[in-house]
Amino acid sequence: TDHQVFQRYHKYKVKQAFSKNKALTLKTLRELQPGDYVTHIDHGVGVYSGLQKIDANGRLQEAVRIQYKDGDLLYVNISSLHKISKYSGKEGSVPKMNKLGSDVWSKLKDKTKKQVKDIATNLIRLYAQRKAQEGFAHGPDTYMQTELEASFIYEDTPDQAKASEDVKRDMEKPSPMDRLVCGDVGFGKTEIAVRAAFKTCNDGKQAAVLVPTTILAYQHYKTFGDRLKDFPVTVDFINRFKSTKEKKETYKKLAEGKIDIIIGTHALLGKDVKFKDLGVLIIDEEQKFGVSAKEKLKELRTNVDSLTLTATPIPRTLQFSLMGARDLSIINTPPPNRQPIQTEVTTFNEDAIRDIIYYETERGGQVFFIHNRVKGLAEMKSFVQGLCPDLSIAYAHGQMEGDELEDTILDFMDKKYDVLICTNIVESGVDIPNVNTIIVNNAHQFGLSDLHQLRGRVGRSNKKAFCYLIAPPVSTLPPDSRKRLNTLEQYSDLGSGFQIAMRDLDIRGAGNLLGGEQSGFIAEIGFEMYQKILDEAIRELKRKDFRDLFREEIRQQDDYVSDTSIDTDLEILIPDYYVESITERLSLYSRLDNCETEEDLLAFHQELQDRFGPVPSQVEDLFTTVRVRKMAVELGFEKLFLKNETLKCFFVSNPDSPYFQSETFNRILEFLQTGTNKGKLKQVGKNGILVVEDIANMTELHRFISKMLKHVKKES
Structure with a gap:
């Protein structure tokens, strides 16, 4: 065939093809269940207690309900879901809940930010040196x-x-x-x-x-x-x-x-x-x-x-x-015709081990038997030899003489042995496609990444591969080991290394990411929130201390507000009759909230249509809200209020902000004079507000904002 002539491999179609979306939505890890702890970036740690319908001027809206200390409730509008993240510290530790309206959280946040800034400064400085x-x-x-x-x-x-x-x-x-x-x-x-x-x-x-x-x-x-x-x-x-x-x-x-x-x-x-x-x-x-x-x-x-x-x-x-x-x-994408590795956790059982080894050798394959004690390898060899007298078995470990070790491994590659009993010396990168079963003895003594690596030694061709983790009965193991083994059983898909690393983080707790000093914070504020604060800190540093280095980058995203909150009295939600399950609705809300580009939005819209049928008008409005939010950020509005058909746009709240000297702001003023007769400026306290009459629904709001944005971008 052509494959033999050109020395290429035949490309198979795997039945259950690996889909990109399945791999990367850490949806399974992130799904909120009522009773989970969540962190809100402005208010701190609370308990999520479901979605609730709220009546706004006679129209229904849906909001996320979070309980804080002393029974305080906070309702978070679904258009600001990105401010909430699931609290993930070390598993099993209960975070301190914050009280609404107290300054404990903001102090903690500032303290974290200050510490993080010191670290981030060093990182960026390193980066600057390299770039220079x-x-x-x-x-x-x-x-x-x-x-x-x-x-x-x-x-x-x-x-x-x-x-x-x-x-x-x-x-x-x-x-x-x-x-x-x-x-x-x-x-x-x-x-x-x-x-x-x-x-x-x-x-x-x-x-x-x-x-x-x-x-x-x-x-x-x-x-x-x-x-x-x-x-x-x-x-x-x-x-x-x-x-x-x-x-x-x-x-x-x-x-x-x-x-x-x-x-x-x-x-x-x-x-x-x-x-x-x-x-x-x-x-x-x-x-x-x-x-x-x-x-x-x-x-x-x-x-x-x-x-x-x-x-x-x-x-x-x-x-x-x-x-x-x-x-x-x-x-993230596995090579074609790879199959997921079947992973099982079992107890030490001679008959089972014999069956496993014979199953593999009879289909012409070879077996790794991992036993991570150099002293016990020889005994282990005679034990396995006793189970399978007709197979040839070798053992290898890192303390052997160089030539001997090399010969053993090479002979094993040349299929002179059926079973190789070894320590985890084979752990990283050894590639022997003919080995498709690996047995790990005392698997509970390995870390997650080690086990994941060991499992990756098999299943490197188009055969179905097996990985058996031998451990004492699960009930006798410490909770961490038990979770580790379950994680491996659960995520045996191709490319699941990501999820495994995420679980590893949950099991061990996120320790010191960048140095010894700030591991304590993560426990108090949760890991994702820590990321968000870290991002903010980096952004501020890029804007202030390292302006010259990141000039290009800043020019591309010279934004004065990082986020706009939109508050309306329209019926904007995913109706119950369209999507019934609450967790599914929440997950859709947060995915919609995280759509970055127009392509993402269109793809998501298409997906909704495929999964749940024609998209109702309330959901269309939800999409419009996301689009408007992106535009409002570019225009420099901090809040948009749409109530009783009147739109109020709040400019940057800091009156000394460079925003008011910027081209964008001047263009907006120009637009109000020439491009529209609907809007007028008002001063409330120190803040400027733009008030626009006669905006009845989201479509009109979108039309108005995009017209304004067009004007701002037109000649610049």
Whole structure:
């Protein structure tokens, strides 16, 4: 067939295809149930107690009801849902509820903000230094680069293609690249590393690939060697399997520039490693390196392009903490014809283990048996050998002699053994497609990311893979271990690393994100709220202390208000007869509230139509509200009131704000004089209000605001 002729793999269609929306809505994690704690950015922590219909001038509206200390109630309009977030601190700890109207919350918020600002300042300063430094600007892709990419036997997944574009674009810029590529186990991050390394070799520079384990160094050496065998580059590796003499030889070649790509463990950070001309530094599984190693890395990479690959995904929300120093690419789509790994938690049972092993070997596969105690490996081997006398079994661990370990692993790759009993030395990045069952003994002693990584060692081809976690009876385990094992059982879909990382956060509590000092805050204000405060702080810093650096960015989003609240007496809600379930309604409200662009809104509208039938007028108004809110932010209004057919627009509340000297404000005044006869300005206290008569419904409001916005943007 053509696949054999062109050495390409056949592309299967998986029955239950992986849908993007399923992967990323952390909806399951975020769904609010009555009784959950929530944090409101202006009022603090309270208890969510359902949606409630409210009568506004004889028309129905829906609001979220939050209870505060001493039975105070707060009703939050559905158009300001983005101000609420679910409280997530450490699981099982009960937060202090705030009292409405007291200043405790605002003090806490300011205190957090101040602390966060100190940290954020350092991050941004680091970022500023990097941006200011001159790195090496790589040339555009050569024909060899194109050829390398074309010779990839799989088809690039969309995310992979995008990540590799991003990386190459960063390399072509004069400032040094610092990109983090986050993708689940087995989603093709190595290929991106190969392309980046090759690109730098094309420009006559060297690439260094840093990996955490000895086996992985060897494995990458083989992968890189295979991919680049038809190209004029030399690849070599350093690990402790090599004799001192061989290492010296390698270092010498490296300094003379005879080796283009070097792959190695921590040894690469040693004193005697000199590069002739290092172009790009690639770090695989950065979370496995210790602090001192990372310090050395920092020295290496001030003006070298650096690319970090990690599979234990950093929850999207933490991306922000990297925002100061990193660009992020996420690979979410699994390669075609991958199947989810079936995960089961069982107790230690000889018959079951025998059946599992035989099931796998009879379909021609091999088995990993993970037992994380070096001392007990030999006994474990004889135990398994006793269960399956006719199979060949080997064991491997990190304290074996180099050659012996290497031979064992290679023989296992060559299918000389059926079962490999080993410590978690195989954890990161070992790629043996023929192994499709992994048994983890004493799984309760591993952390979540370790288990997720181990599970990622199987299911790397198109066969169904199995992962068995052996642990004592669940009832005897401590609650944290129990939750960990359940999490893995629950999220066994492809690309579920994200959800796992989020759960990890919930189970352990979000510790110190950026340093030791502020872990206490998260417990008091909840994790998402912490993110929001962090974002605000970063924004203020960009506006004030680092104006020059972010001039471009500020010009694009020079907004004077960050949010507009809209209050109306119209019937704006999702009616009960349209969507019955309360949790579903709430989730729709918050998704609508978070739609960023017009495309998002249209897609969401389409989805509603598909799921629930023709969209009623109240819901159409809801969409209009979101559109109006976006426009009002651009125009600089803090609040819009629409009551009794009169619209009141409140300008920025701070009378000394630069907004009143801005082009936008002048344009609005001009519009009121020439473009419309409906509006007039009023002064109430210190604040200016724009009052517009005869606005009966949302459509008219939308028409008026968009006309005004058009005028403001027209000549600018």
